[in-house]
Amino acid sequence: MKIxxxxxxxxxxxxxxxxxxxxxxxxxADLQFALxxxxxxxxxxxxxxxDKHGGEVxxxxxxxxxxxxxxxxxxxxxxxxxxxxxxxxxxxxxxLGVARLLAAAIRPExxxxxxxxxxxxxxxxxxxxxxxxxxxGLPHATLILHVEKTETGLTVKRELEEGWFQTIxxxxxxxxxxxxxxxxxxxxxxxxxxxxKTKEVRILTAAELGVDAxxxxxxxxxxxxxxxxxxxxxxxxxxxxxAALIEKLKFEARVL
Amino acid sequence: MSGVLVxxxxxxxxxxxEALAAGRVLADITGLSLxxxxxGDPNADIFxxxxxxxxxxxxxxxxxxxxxxxxxxxxxxxxxxxxxxxxSYIVFPHTYQVRDFVPRLAARFGQVLxxxxxxxxxxxxxxxxxFQGKMNATYRHQGDGPCFVSVQAGAFRQxxxxxxxxxxxxxxxxxxxNEIRTRPGRPYRASSQxxxxxxxxxxxxxxxxxKDAENIPLVQELATALGAELAASRPxxxxxxxxxxxxxxxxxxxxAPKLYLAVGISGAIQHLVGMKxxxxxxxxxxxxxxxIFEVADYGIVxxxxxxxxxxxxxxxxxxx
Numbered sequence: 001m002k003i004x005x006x007x008x009x010x011x012x013x014x015x016x017x018x019x020x021x022x023x024x025x026x027x028x029a030d031l032q033f034a035l036x037x038x039x040x041x042x043x044x045x046x047x048x049x050x051d052k053h054g055g056e057v058x059x060x061x062x063x064x065x066x067x068x069x070x071x072x073x074x075x076x077x078x079x080x081x082x083x084x085x086x087x088x089x090x091x092x093x094x095x096l097g098v099a100r101l102l103a104a105a106i107r108p109e110x111x112x113x114x115x116x117x118x119x120x121x122x123x124x125x126x127x128x129x130x131x132x133x134x135x136x137g138l139p140h141a142t143l144i145l146h147v148e149k150t151e152t153g154l155t156v157k158r159e160l161e162e163g164w165f166q167t168i169x170x171x172x173x174x175x176x177x178x179x180x181x182x183x184x185x186x187x188x189x190x191x192x193x194x195x196x197k198t199k200e201v202r203i204l205t206a207a208e209l210g211v212d213a214x215x216x217x218x219x220x221x222x223x224x225x226x227x228x229x230x231x232x233x234x235x236x237x238x239x240x241x242x243a244a245l246i247e248k249l250k251f252e253a254r255v256l
Numbered sequence: 257m258s259g260v261l262v263x264x265x266x267x268x269x270x271x272x273x274e275a276l277a278a279g280r281v282l283a284d285i286t287g288l289s290l291x292x293x294x295x296g297d298p299n300a301d302i303f304x305x306x307x308x309x310x311x312x313x314x315x316x317x318x319x320x321x322x323x324x325x326x327x328x329x330x331x332x333x334x335x336x337x338x339x340x341x342x343x344s345y346i347v348f349p350h351t352y353q354v355r356d357f358v359p360r361l362a363a364r365f366g367q368v369l370x371x372x373x374x375x376x377x378x379x380x381x382x383x384x385x386x387f388q389g390k391m392n393a394t395y396r397h398q399g400d401g402p403c404f405v406s407v408q409a410g411a412f413r414q415x416x417x418x419x420x421x422x423x424x425x426x427x428x429x430x431x432x433x434n435e436i437r438t439r440p441g442r443p444y445r446a447s448s449q450x451x452x453x454x455x456x457x458x459x460x461x462x463x464x465x466x467k468d469a470e471n472i473p474l475v476q477e478l479a480t481a482l483g484a485e486l487a488a489s490r491p492x493x494x495x496x497x498x499x500x501x502x503x504x505x506x507x508x509x510x511x512a513p514k515l516y517l518a519v520g521i522s523g524a525i526q527h528l529v530g531m532k533x534x535x536x537x538x539x540x541x542x543x544x545x546x547x548i549f550e551v552a553d554y555g556i557v558x559x560x561x562x563x564x565x566x567x568x569x570x571x572x573x574x575x576x
Contacts, residue, residue, distance in 0.1 A: 013522075016545065017387050026391070094368045095359070122387055124525075125371060127359035130327075134363040139437035140327060142356045159507055160443055161268075161352050163500065167441035179507075181494030216401065217368045220381060220394045229537075231552045241556045242566035245538065246574060248554055253536040255458070255515040256482075 001055035001149065001172075003046040004109060005079070006102050006116040006128065007039040009063055009070040013121060023221050025091055035070045038117025042178035044185050045147055046115050047078045053149055056080045058109060062101050064088050068201070075196035076188035082199070087206040094215035099131035104209040106136065113154070114175045118143055129177035140175040141168050145182035157182075259289035261343035262311065263334065266296045269305065271349035271407070273414040278376060278407040279347040280310045280415055285380050288344060291315070293337060295322050295330070298424045308417040315341075315427045321436060322429075327357040328436045333429040334361055340427070343402055350406040352506075362404040369404040370395050372525070374411040384408075388524040389547035409506075409529050451485065451501050458484035459513045461504055461531070462492055465520020465541060465560050469497040475519050478564050481571040487511070489527045505530035520560045523548030540564065 011017060012032040020027045035043075046057045059074040061067050062085035071082045083105050090098065106114060114136070119126030133140035145165075146157040153171035159179050160166055188196075206212075234244040249256045262279035264272035276292060283290040293315035294302050303314055317337060322329050330353075338346060338361075348354040350372045362369045374392075375383040381396045382405055397403035453459060460479040466472060472492075479486040486502060493503040504511055505527040516534035521527060523539070523546055531537070532551050539552035540563050549555050556563050 011387070013388075014543070016543075017390055019391075026387075096363055096366070096368045099363070124384075124386060124388065126355055127369060127371065130356070130359040131363045131368075134360040140360070141438060143352060159352075161506065162510065163503075163508060164443045164445055166443045169439040169441075171437060181490070215368070216366065216397060216399050217370055218396055218398055220396050222386065222391050222393045225385070225389065225392045225547065225550055227550050229551055229553055231539075231549050231555045233549075233555045233557060235557075238556075238558055238562040238566045239570075241558065242563060242570045245554055245556060245567065246570050249515065249536070249538070253515075253553060255536045 001049055001053050001113060002058070002109070002111045003049060003055065003113045003115060004058045004060055004106050004111040005039070005043050005046045005074070006060045006114065006132070007043060007070065007074060008036045008061060008117070008120050009033045009067045010036045010120055010122040013037075019222055019224070024219060025222060033066060033070065035073060036117050036120050038119060038178055038180045040117070040185055041180050041182060042115040042117050043074055043077060043079065044183045045178050047186065048183060049113070049147060049149065058083065058111070060102060060105055061085070062087055062098060063090050071201060072196050073188065075199045076192040077186055078192060080199065082201045083204060084201055085204050085206065085209065089213055091219070092213045092215065094217040095125050095127040096131055097211070097213055097215055099128050099135055100211045101206055101209055102128070103132055103135040104211055105204055106132070112172045114138070114173070116175075116177055118177045118179050129175055133175035136175065138173050138175050139170045140177070141170060142177040143179045144176045145179050147176060258341060259283065259291055259343055260286070260345045260347060261338070261341055262290070262292045262347045264292055264294040264302050264306070265349055265351055265353060266294050266300055266302045268349060268351050269302060270414075271351060271409045272302060273305070273309070274409065274412045275347050275349040275407045276306070276309060276311070277412040277415045278373070281376050281412070282345055282347060282380060285376065285378055286344070291341065291343070293317055293427070295333065298426065303424055307422040308420060309415055310418070312421050312423065314422070314424045316424055317427045317429065319429055319431055321431045321433060324440050325353055326436050326438050326440055327360060328438060329431055330357045331361045331364065332431050332435060335364055336429040337427055338365070338402060345403050345405065348404070348406040350408050354406050358404060358406060365401055367401050367404055369406060370397065371406045372408045373405050374408050385525055388522065389528065389550070390545065408525070410532060446500060453485055453487055453502065453504065453509045453511050456485035456511070457514045458482055459487050459511060459515070460484045460517045460519065461487040461489065461521060462498075462519045463489040463521030463527075464491050466492070469495070471561070472497055474561070474564055478519070478568045478571070481568045482517070484515070484517070489521045518548050518552070519564060521548055522546045523551065
């Protein structure tokens with residue numbers, strides 16, 4: 001099976017995000033970046049399918065130069081090669097614009113399966129995979145926890161709301177968006193890290209792919225969220241704060 | 257271009273009526289008419305409950321191939337309804353189903369869904385959250401073509417009923433069986449639930465901050481001292497540190513206890529939707545900017561490994 005995994009580099013989960021001078025994005029200068037969590041699960045699913053059935057795993061990512069480090073990480077975990085779409089204006093593109101970039105890079109590869117994470121931890125749009133399927137004219141399924149290859153295509157386990165699940169059968173080629181938690185993530189081995197250095201990373205640009213930005217949805221400004229409740233912060237030593245909390249819960253909130 | 261079309265989801269009434277309220281706000285701002293549509297029989301509950309609410313017109317979208325949800329079927333059906341009605345705005349509840357098919361539907365019109373919105377402002381512009389709730393962003397639609405938005409659960413309050421004229425039209429899209437490529441199975445639950453978090457009056461819930469499976473007893477002891485049920489955010493159940501049935505959030509259970517004590521939970525929106533109806537929320541977290549503090553009544557900013565044992569000890573002492 002030939003599998004393309006579309007991955008995204010995002011600010012680390014615990015990063016302190018601050019608004020930049022334009023008021024339209026965050027200060028990126030001193031941020032640490034990492035592989036988006038559900039994309040890590042998409043990569044894992046792809047690698048497991050390859051372990052079972054053979055084939056090739058190609059990682060694909062769009063973004064500025066720095067994305068290269070996340071691509072190397074994916075190669076170290078076992079992906080065979082990579083395509084990096086270098087573009088510095090990812091923020092100026094809406095989800096359709098980004099999906100057009102990815103679709104243009106995927107088309108010549110003719111993969112059997114395209115996997116991506118359910119949503120990114122930064123923008124949280126959760127749309128790229130589904131739009132990719134539309135642009136490529138392929139069937140799709142979202143929120144997938146498990147993928148099994150069958151004679152005619154795939155059987156996948158889809159998560160529904162409130163603890164329900166569903167099995168879906170679909171033909172290949174197809175696009176799946178992967179939910180976190182379906183598999184145990186592997187670590188890159190020392191050997192894997194060594195090998196990654198020699199693996200192919202093809203560099204493409206948005207201009208080469210013939211895709212311009214032209215968004216229909218624009219981000220006008222970012223702001224810190226307003227509090228929905230006024231929180232009483234209980235300060236002091238851990239012991240003092242704990243005692244103060246119990247007092248409050250008993251005599252003010254009256255929930256104990 | 258005519259108006260605002262709200263697409264409701266028959267099995268998810270509550271959030272569908274919140275989406276309807278959002279559609280009404282949008283109709284008020286833009287001066288456009290309001291209509292609603294849902295897949296199902298005109299006698300379905302969703303239409304009966306919609307009668308008397310602001311929209312005067314509803315479309316019951318019916319086709320044998322829409323009996324079971326598929327993205328292919330729904331995209332075709334709503335593509336045709338949108339072509340017929342030519343709405344300027346199409347509003348959906350932000351459900352798993354909407355996340356599954358609406359990005360594809362919007363792309364078919366060369367558009368992008370503005371998903372999971374929390375507010376609609378003059379313009380109109382739409383607010384949604386970024387960075388797992390750490391930041392808010394304002395989005396605007398530009399250019400010709402319909403604008404697709406989906407509404408976050410709990411962001412809008414359902415409108416009260418007001419007597420008025422209400423007409424339901426049938427809409428039968430043209431769909432053939434070979435256009436539906438996926439075969440969905442019947443929904444099932446993983447295992448029989450042995451924990452009923454929904455009826456627990458007190459809940460201690462644990463998140464990523466606990467760092468390791470071997471630290472779970474620390475919060476279990478706190479839950480025991482409180483007489484509370486132990487719950488968790490998604491990553492804890494993903495790692496298998498607690499069973500899935502103890503998960504709170506959009507993919508787990510929705511709870512509204514008297515007390516919800518969140519330990520080491522940052523408060524991503526997927527978690528907040530599952531617990532923000534709680535009467536009293538307490539957050540213990542080392543990050544003062546964690547979104548959980550936005551919904552907390554009381555907060556302790558500090559190391560949970562120091563605070564939790566003190567809390568457990570104080571509760572035990574108070575009992576004696």
